[in-house]
Amino acid sequence: MMYVDVILPLGYEGVFTYSVPEHLEKSVREFVRVTVPLGKTKKYTGIIAKIHCDTDTFKNKRKENGEEIEIKDILEVQDKEAILLPYQYRLWQWISDYYLCPLGDVFRAAIPAGMKQEDGYSAKTETYIRLTEPYRNEASLHVAINMLRKATKQLEALNTYLFLSNYDSINGCETEEEVVEITREELTNSAKCSSSIIKALIDRGILEVYEVPVCRLNDSLAENRENIRPLSLSQQKAYEEISDNSSQQPVLLKGVTGSGKTEVYIHLIKKCIDEGKQVLYLLPEIALTVQITKRLQRVFGSRMGIYHSRYSDSERVEIWQKQLSESPYDVILGARSAIFLPFQRLGLIIIDEEHDTSFKQQDPAPRYHARSLALMMAAMLKNVRVVLGTATPSVESFFNVTSGKYRLVELTERYQGLQLPETKIIDIADLQRRKMMQGPFSPQLLSAMRNALEKGKQVILFQNRRGFVPIIECHECGWIPKCKNCDVTLTMHKTAGIMTCHYCGFTYPIPPKCPSCFSESIRERGYGTEKLEEYLSNLGFRNIARMDLDTTRTKNAYERIIQEFSEGKSQILIGTQMVTKGLDFANVSVVGIINADSMLNMSDFRAYEYAFQMLCQVSGRAGRTGERGLVILQTRHSDEPVFKQIIKNDYNTFFQEQYEERRAFNYPPFTRVIYVFLRHSKEVFTENAAIEMSGRLKTVFGSRVLGPDRPYVARVKNQFIRKIVIKLEVGIDLKKAKEYLRKIKDDILSDKRYASMQIYYDVDPQ
DSSP states (O other): OEEEEEEOSSSOSSOEEEEOOGGGGGGOOTTOEEEEEETTTEEEEEEEEEEEEOOSSOSSEEEETTEEEEOOBOOEEOOSSOSSOHHHHHHHHHHHHHTTOOHHHHHHHHSOGGGSSTTSOOOOEEEEEEEOGGGSSHHHHHHHHHHTTTOHHHHHHHHHHHHHHTGGGEETTEESSOOOOEEHHHHHHHHTOOHHHHHHHHHTTSEEEEEEEOOOSOOOOOOOGGGOOOOOHHHHHHHHHHHOTTOOSOEEEEEOTTSOHHHHHHHHHHHHHHTTOEEEEEOSOHHHHHHHHHHHHHHHGGGEEEEOTTSOHHHHHHHHHHHTSSSOOSEEEESGGGGGSOOSSEEEEEEETTTOGGGBOOSSSOOOBHHHHHHHHHHHHSSOEEEEEESSOOHHHHHHHHTTSSEEEEEOSOGGGOOOOEEEEEEHHHHHHTTOOBTTBOHHHHHHHHHHHHTTOEEEEEOSOOSSBSEEEETTTOOOOBOSSSSSBOEEETTTTEEEOTTTOOEEEOOSSOTTTOOSOEEEESOOHHHHHHHHHHTTOOSEEEESTTTOOSTTHHHHHHHHHHTTSOSEEEESGGGGSSOOOTTEEEEEESOGGGGTTOSSTTHHHHHHHHHHHHHTTSOSSSSOOEEEEEESOTTOHHHHHHHHTOHHHHHHHHHHHHHHHTOTTSEEEEEEEEEESSHHHHHHHHHHHHHHHHHHHGGGEEEEEOOSSOEETTEEEEEEEEEEETTSOHHHHHHHHHHHHHHHHTSGGGTTOEEEEEESOO
């Protein structure tokens, strides 16, 4: 008998074994989808990972944990061909092993939702009209026409159809010209008749309707290689260094903001396509794909596809199917999930803004890093070049340069010799003491904004906090509204009239008075992007746009905001970290950083790195054409070394300081860090399990284990959380270490007290 091992999109370790009924044996092959039963009533769509035949181990029943388990039949084979390429499955296995998560979690993350359920995806169709079989000859058509002599509207509709379809040229059973397919809509419009007239012809048995699948993807854009711009001397040099075939090492393209890295990418893509290979171009933010899409489509047209979470599930299914077809996209542009698409002849992977934390998946599992997956995929496929591009490399990537693992290629000047922006550090603590601040704005920032706007220039303001204000507080009793489900304060969203938890979505009406002491003396603390927008409006500024999670929830919101700002319809763009990541606006001359300190106050060993990267990136939005730009950086700690490094664009000093600090305290890249998280609805269970698990881990790993501790937010969605940190030095047997980690987790969860406990690992956390 034939058996199959099936991956199901469930968070369980391993695969599920099913038997194959005889009538389905010829349809079964690796990596096709099958419908299988699970439990008494449930059905799932799974993927066949392995096919094996009858052995002594597999009979109609087998023993598992001392109990006889019936091996059930698969119910249906859904595909004729594999929907997964062999290298993809190997990559899934690596992800499961490296990130310590079930294979089913990888399946769930990698495959579009419409491909994980029996009726999840339905092809888009259009309704067409045609003659029924009995009327596809000259004699029968004459009969039909005579029959309709008194039904003039129906006769006109039929004659219109015959003309449009070329059936009016029929001779016997053959037409002089090839028959043309006609849509129902086309017929009703051309015949100027109602749908009831068409229905009458259908009821008479003369016409019939049929459905034709229609692609949701826009594949009509022409390729225009003439839109490729010539490279400058420095760009050409970088292009040639990257293209050097003497080494297949990953390349770190370190180019200052505005140096024209995108143009280098375009020439690399052209070269790869000309060699008959495909390209994967990864970006950290959907907002970035809006600008890059237009630039690439002007060159490569419909040879490029786009893939990210704002596309409908049906569109993502069709892109997946197209990538498996005989005419796949040559270029895929997308966010991190695009790494999971099938590529039949991949030759180049570009990871733009490689330092960005958005490349790391947080929740749910698998908690993968797209950069790591790209490097592993390239190693599996061979002869795939990987280019990591950024102005501010991650410490780990630059360390890989210094250790010889990556090649470094640099662009040290802006395109056309433009200067990097001037950065001014404004000590707002001193200004507040002297009562010179207008809310969150220093006089210097307001003056620079007004000067820029008077010259017809634009302004970007960066505040990494959305909403109106992060906290409201009763001035009398100190009451602060907090989430009932999470250990966080509620953020005020004035336009919506609610207080919101940014962790679980819980909302609470903005109170007119304190619910604790009934005082009306409620004050606002801090500034979110929404309040900055209101404050500027009150100061007389106009044409203000805001780009944060609240204003970009719909599919085309990013495109609308970016396009309006690019066209000058809005002069001031206020945003969270979305505005820091590689956006290219030609007319921006001033960038204001409202509160640079917030990034330095994170309880994370990477806080200094994040601050340097984000502040350099947002500064780089200024002065990308024409005169030199200006950056106003507001802080209460003007003597922080990071600000001096930003002014000088001194990455090397920044890296050297981080290198020494991390080596001293055993942090990456000198160790591998794994976070262990435990969650339960009862705090005492969470605490006890964390102490017990920490003890077991310390028995194996000793002083490499830190904690357990309460994380910064220790309760989310009524789940209490504890965190354990494991630091494994480079060179340790990682495979053996992970075997211990899996076993210790299984041992804890086997205790009946912790049956509903969630325990998961975050490998290489960001």
